[in-house]
Amino acid sequence: MKTHLKFRIGDTWVCVEDGKGYASEHPDHVTFAVREAKPDGKPGNRVDANLSVPRRELLAIALSMLELADRMTPETTWMNSETVGCIGQPLPLHFGDDHARMTERVTGDRPLNFARNAYAKFERLRARMPILRAAQSVLEHCDDETAAGLYVLIAAADQTGGLPARPVVGFDAADLQLDSDASTH
Structure with missing residues (x-):
């Protein structure tokens, strides 16, 4: 079982884990699991789980979160300052090893276009x-x-981004002429 995404909230972890599918890297469903935190801080035993979350529900959750993030005010230096703006530091979510890589791609001062891009990919695939x-x-x-x-x-x-050769589908004008001549006689 591979965990694709995990984040800690208090003494529990919320994990998105492999589901079922014909191809291991492309599951048909994923599992949302709530797990206890082990003494070493890593995810432990399952407390509860939804074993079959389909792609459309995962996209709906992701798009809703991105839409919410897009409406939030941009992060500024003073928001993270200990002397101005905040009373105490907010408790951070701990996403694990991939968190730094993920946050490097997102800057706090510009709107997110991920939702539009994800929706466009979904519509293209559906078509x-x-x-x-x-x-x-x-x-x-x-x-x-x-x-x-x-x-x-x-x-x-x-x-x-394209095929190495273009398939040619068509008819030769001579073939079309012969077919039309045959149909008239």
Whole structure:
């Protein structure tokens, strides 16, 4: 079981863990678990869990949090000052090892566009579901050489943003002329 996201609140941890799926890195569902904190501070035994949170619910939570963060006032130096603005320091959330990397990408003085980008990706994927289903059908029935060739095309498109060669779908004008002549006779 891999924990993708965790943060500590008091004596408990909220963890987002692997769920079920055909591909290990692409689960169909994730598990939201509340865990006790061990004496060493790491997550321990489960207190409670929702074992099957689908992608749409995870996106709804993430987009709601991003929308809330976008409405919040930007962080300023005086907000974190011990002498001005605050009475005592707020208790920080402890997200674990990835927290520093995550916060480096987000600056506190500009609005977040993550919600719009995430929604656009979701809509693009939803519009392309017929393509995804067709690809799944081909992969279920094709031989290993064809599957490897498709993988090379997908990897090239992922690296370069486009296919290494463009498929040409069309008809030769001479073929069309012959077909129309045959239908008239």
